[in-house]
Amino acid sequence: MLSKKTLALCFWVSTVLASLLSPTALGSDLWLLFQNDLDFSSSSAPHTHIDAVSACSKLNEGLAATNGSFFHRDITQLLTYLSLEAGASNSQKYWLSGSNSLRGQLCPAVSTSGLSTAACNETLPVLCANSAPQKISGQTDLSPTWQVQVDSGKLSIIGTRDHLSFRFLGIPYANKPERWTYSSVYSGPPNISALTFGSPCAQLGGTGQEDCLFLNIFTPFLPEKASSSTKLKPVMFWIHGGAFTGGEGSDALEDGGNLASRGDVVVVTINYRLGALGFLALDDGVTNGNYGIADQIIALKWVQQHIRSFGGDPARITIFGQSAGAGAVRALLGSPPAFGLFTGAIAQSNLGGFAYGSTYSEYFTIQQEVDVAAGKFVTEVGCGNSTASEVLACLKQVPAQTLQNAVDAPRYIVVDGTFIKRDRLSVDGNGPIASNAHVIFGWMAGDGVDLATYPESTTTQAASIESLPVAANITSAILESGLFPRPSTGNATLDTFNVTARVATDGEFLCIDQATAHSASQHQVFKSIWTYQFERSYMGYEPIPGICDPPPTPTHPFGNPSLPYFQCHSGELYFTFGTLGQSELPFRDANDLPFEQVTVDAWTAFARTYDPNPSAAFLAARGYTGTAALLREWGTWENVQSGNPVRILSVPSRGSGWLERAQCDLLGFPLDFYEH
Numbered sequence: 263m264l265s266k267k268t269l270a271l272c273f274w275v276s277t278v279l280a281s282l283l284s285p286t287a288l289g290s291d292l293w294l295l296f297q298n299d300l301d302f303s304s305s306s307a308p309h310t311h312i313d314a315v316s317a318c319s320k321l322n323e324g325l326a327a328t329n330g331s332f333f334h335r336d337i338t339q340l341l342t343y344l345s346l347e348a349g350a351s352n353s354q355k356y357w358l359s360g361s362n363s364l365r366g367q368l369c370p371a372v373s374t375s376g377l378s379t380a381a382c383n384e385t386l387p388v389l390c391a392n393s394a395p396q397k398i399s400g401q402t403d404l405s406p407t408w409q410v411q412v413d414s415g416k417l418s419i420i421g422t423r424d425h426l427s428f429r430f431l432g433i434p435y436a437n438k439p440e441r442w443t444y445s446s447v448y449s450g451p452p453n454i455s456a457l458t459f460g461s462p463c464a465q466l467g468g469t470g471q472e473d474c475l476f477l478n479i480f481t482p483f484l485p486e487k488a489s490s491s492t493k494l495k496p497v498m499f500w501i502h503g504g505a506f507t508g509g510e511g512s513d514a515l516e517d518g519g520n521l522a523s524r525g526d527v528v529v530v531t532i533n534y535r536l537g538a539l540g541f542l543a544l545d546d547g548v549t550n551g552n553y554g555i556a557d558q559i560i561a562l563k564w565v566q567q568h569i570r571s572f573g574g575d576p577a578r579i580t581i582f583g584q585s586a587g588a589g590a591v592r593a594l595l596g597s598p599p600a601f602g603l604f605t606g607a608i609a610q611s612n613l614g615g616f617a618y619g620s621t622y623s624e625y626f627t628i629q630q631e632v633d634v635a636a637g638k639f640v641t642e643v644g645c646g647n648s649t650a651s652e653v654l655a656c657l658k659q660v661p662a663q664t665l666q667n668a669v670d671a672p673r674y675i676v677v678d679g680t681f682i683k684r685d686r687l688s689v690d691g692n693g694p695i696a697s698n699a700h701v702i703f704g705w706m707a708g709d710g711v712d713l714a715t716y717p718e719s720t721t722t723q724a725a726s727i728e729s730l731p732v733a734a735n736i737t738s739a740i741l742e743s744g745l746f747p748r749p750s751t752g753n754a755t756l757d758t759f760n761v762t763a764r765v766a767t768d769g770e771f772l773c774i775d776q777a778t779a780h781s782a783s784q785h786q787v788f789k790s791i792w793t794y795q796f797e798r799s800y801m802g803y804e805p806i807p808g809i810c811d812p813p814p815t816p817t818h819p820f821g822n823p824s825l826p827y828f829q830c831h832s833g834e835l836y837f838t839f840g841t842l843g844q845s846e847l848p849f850r851d852a853n854d855l856p857f858e859q860v861t862v863d864a865w866t867a868f869a870r871t872y873d874p875n876p877s878a879a880f881l882a883a884r885g886y887t888g889t890a891a892l893l894r895e896w897g898t899w900e901n902v903q904s905g906n907p908v909r910i911l912s913v914p915s916r917g918s919g920w921l922e923r924a925q926c927d928l929l930g931f932p933l934d935f936y937e938h
Contacts, residue, residue, distance in 0.1 A: 292321075292410070292484040294392060294427060295340045298524040298840075311369035311382040314357040318390035322407045325359035326389040339885030341374045346883040347526065348493060355380050356389045396425040398844065399517035404457055412484060414571035419454045426519035427480045427529075430572065431512070432460035435532070435564035436475040436557065441658050442542060442549050444556045445475055445535075447564050462510035464662040465536045466671070470510070472539065472662055477561055478511055480518030480529040483573030494575035496869040499565060499604065500531040501558060503585030503611075503832070506673040507537045507666070520840035524859075525866025528574035532561045534590075538671040539662065543628045543678065544636055546650035550678040551628060555593055559681070562603040580606030580869045584835060588612035589622035592778075593675050595696045596687045606872055608702040608865070610838070611709050611831060614774030615931050617730050618713055621674050623774055625685045631676045638670040689778055689936050691785035700872035701782065703775045704794035704911075706802070708810075708828040710766025716806045717758050723748065726762040732769070736929070740765060745925045763828065765929070768922050773931035776908075776920055781936035783902040790872060791902045795921060797912035798823060798857055799833025800842060800850075812850065820850045823913075834911075837861040853913045856888050861911065863889045864899065874899050874909075 309317055318325050345352050352374045360370030368379040371386060380386060394408045408422045412430065421430035433456045436445035460476030462469060483495055500516060502509040511531035518529025534540065534557035543551030566576045581604045583591045588609035594600040595607055614623030626634065640646050643664055645656035657665070665671060677685055684693040717726045727737045740746055746761050772795070779793045802810040810830035812821035821827070836842040840862040842854065849855055863886060867876040875898055881890040896915045900906045906917025926932055 292428070293344075294423060294482045294523070295343070298426065298520060309357065309385055309388050311357050311362075311380075311384075311386075314386070314388040317388055321390055323390045323393060325357060326391050327359045337372060338374055338376075339883070341372070342885075343526075343883040345374065346879060350387075354387070356387050358389055359391075392423075392425065394422075394424045396844075399514035399519070399841075400459065400512065402429065402431065402457060409457070410484065412571050414488060414568040416452045417454060417568065418452055419456050421456045421479075424519065426523040427482055428484055428572075429519070430456040430479040430481075432456055432458055432476045432478065434460070434475060435477045435561045438473045438475065439553075441472075441539065442553065442654070444553060445560045447560055447567070459510075459512035460533065462512065463533050463536050464539055464666055465504070465509070466507040466666050468663050468667070470536075474533045474535070475557055475560075476511070477530055477532040477564070478518070479569075479572050479574075480522040480531075481573045482522050482526055483528070485570070485573055488570040494570060494578075495526055495528045495573050496578040496580065496866075497528045497530060497565065497569055497574040497576070498866070498869050499562065499579055499581045500529065501534070501581060501583030501587035501590045502531070503583065503587040504536070506541060506554065506586045506589070506675075507671070509536070509586070514845075515835055515841055516839050517841055517844070518839070520844060521862060521866060524840060524862050525869070527866050527869050528569065528572060530561075530565055530569070530574075532558065534558050534561070536666070537673055538639065538665040538668065541672050541674055541676075542636060542639075542657075543631045543672065543674075543676045544640075544650070544653065545629055545632050546654060548650075549654060550680070551631065551672075551674075551676040552678050552681045555590060555597065555675060555681050556599075558590055558594065559597065559600050559603065562600065566603060577605065578869070579604040580608065582606075582608035582610065582865075584610035584832065585613070586622070589675070592623060592687055593625075593682060595699060595701065596684065596694055597681050598683065598694050599681060601694075601696050602698070604696070605698055606700050606869060607696070608868065609704070609775075610834060611705050611771060612703060612775055612778075613770055614778075615768075615770045616732055616929070617770060619770030619774070623686060623778075625675050625677050625682055627677050627685070631672060631674050635670045635672045635674065639668050639672060642668045642670055686936070687778065689781040689785060689787055691787055695787050697787055697789075699788050700790045700868070701779075701788045702792045702794065702868060702874065703779050704796065704909075705767075705771040705775055706799060706829050706831055706833055707795055707797045708763060708767055708799075708833075709771040709831045710769070711763040711809060711828045712803050712805055712831045713766045713770055714759060714762040716809070717755055717762070719755050721755075721758060723758050723761060726758050727765055730762065730766055730769070732765070739928060743924075743928055745928055768925050769929045769931065772922055773926035773929060774935070776922075776926065777931055777933055777935035779902050779907070780920070780933045783907075784937070792868075792874060792899065792909070793902055793907055794899075794909040794911050795918075796834045796837075797829055797910055798837070798853075799829035800836045800847070800854070802830030802833030802835075804830065818851055820848045823850055823853065834861075838865050856892060857913055859886065860889050860892055860915070 355371040355373045358370045369382040371380040412419050434448045439445040461471040461474050463474035464470040511533045521529050534554045540554030591607050591609040613619035643660050645653050688695045715729045724737050749757050782791050804810050812823045812827035815822045837858045863876045864874040868874045899909045908918045910916050
């Protein structure tokens with residue numbers, strides 16, 4: 263039930279005062295409400311009216327004003343959502359700014375019915391303004407005006423807020439581990455400044471530090487008491503990609519503010535150890551690998567301990583990640599130490615199948631990892647020809663960037679017997695698996711484009727396919743089958759590339775993820791399972807410049823997504839995080855924004871209910887009429903057990919049967935791949 267002391271911060275401009283505050287000190291929950299359309303170009307002591315003015319001033323704000331287009335456009339929707347989410351009556355009134363009447367006996371208030379008044383000594387919830395500026399991620403306004411403090415256990419953490427969310431950046435979740443030891447939950451100094459991002463982890467290319475185990479929290483809600491019965495928000499726990507050799511939880515593209523504000527969820531993003539520092543395994547009986555995966559589990563344990571203080575529900579945590587991050591999600595689904603730490607999982611573009619993709623879904627033994635990479639790596643960094651103990655001692659003295667930049671620096675998940683017990687995820691029901699989880703697996707329609715080398719004009723189709731690499735006999739079968747027809751665009755080199763890119767997409771993404779979902783469904787190893795294919799993208803990972811952009815036309819100078827183009831790896835991230843309208847990049851057509859809204863609403867719906875179809879009640883209460891109309895037109899996203907197991911995410915979206923069945927059979931990754 264909504265407490266009469268609840269303070270809701272809404273996006274109105276008001277006078278700024280000064281102080282630093284915590285929800286506990288204020289004696290109130292704090293709920294930051296913003297009617298976010300993703301387009302930035304366009305409770306113990308009740309409050310009387312005078313108390314409300316004082317309470318808002320402690321937030322360096324005034325009461326919300328009754329003027330301005332925002333008030334008239336969005337206030338009813340915000341209050342309607344308060345009624346739905348917090349259980350308040352639609353007739354509930356909230357204090358506002360304005361002039362008193364009847365000799366100061368009546369003060370301005372508002373309900374879902376519009377402006378009204380109430381006796382000034384009545385106790386009502388309060389609507390404060392939110393004049394905190396919106397900043398692009400990484401450019402946080404560090405003024406004490408916007409700072410807020412959260413106490414959790416022994417920790418006291420100072421963060422800040424902007425238009426969209428309360429932001430706590432660079433929180434250490436683990437004690438800095440010694441090299442090639444497993445991390446532990448943070449137990450350092452209790453007073454933490456969380457105003458700026460922590461360092462990324464040391465990675466390929468020369469950036470980052472070893473002291474890097476930080477997480478970031480973006481939340482719309484701070485409860486007065488972590489143990490209160492106030493309705494907590496679902497948590498979305500992001501694991502970044504980057505081939506297990508690069509990336510960071512502070513990437514602006516993956517900023518959590520828009521997910522938090524539009525979806526009313528708590529978003530956590532993390533760093534974890536990468537490359538040789540995160541994944542080295544040796545046959546010495548001590549260095550067993552998977553340190554980066556173990557870091558992710560420690561971060562989940564920190565979240566389990568503390569997220570209630572940031573408004574998050576530890577019983578509703580959805581892990582989600584893309585590329586290597588999706589590979590990490592897959593690994594955590596099969597990692598016993600992670601069981602019970604999350605209840606939802608979204609794997610965006612998990613790799614598998616042949617060539618480069620294989621090691622993300624089929625795990626080496628430690629000895630295999632040594633044979634493939636670690637043995638060469640030890641020699642490359644000058645620590646070869648020594649005893650096992652001498653090798654490890656030597657490696658601990660090598661500069662981090664020498665380790666990370668070595669040609670054969672290990673980046674592989676391995677079967678270590680603790681974190682990973684089997685060489686693949688047990689979707690056949692014959693091994694450990696997170697059986698309490700609801701799961702989404704999905705991929706980009708052109709995920710393999712970036713794994714295919716753009717050919718020379720003289721490159722034959724066979725040579726282009728074999729560059730993936732695949733065996734010569736498979737190449738012959740591909741060419742003879744007619745299942746990968748060569749288009750005729752008039753550009754022979756592009757036509758060659760089209761075929762190779764399609765083979766790479768099927769063989770390293772689509773087939774293995776479909777087989778995973780199919781087998782998981784057949785053996786009912788998860789609570790529910792869903793799949794998708796993304797057929798609309800924005801940029802993406804482009805090792806070949808310009809290859810992922812739709813062609814510009816006179817009517818679409820930034821590219822026309824209705825024309826053929828490659829929907830490349832990582833091309834969904836602007837849409838799933840809702841950051842396109844927050845960036846300086848343009849919307850290309852009239853569909854980019856509504857598609858982004860629908861996508862964010864699906865991802866956050868899954869976090870709330872484990873169903874990517876947002877409830878009609880939620881959409882109505884938030885005023886997300888655009889999403890509601892499109893979903894009525896496009897129909898329901900069905901789960902894998904339905905007749906349309908794959909959701910095609912495009913404009914329009916639609917359901918589909920399993921894709922590329924014959925092609926996957928030919929490549930050796932049939933739908934029943936995990937049944938053997």
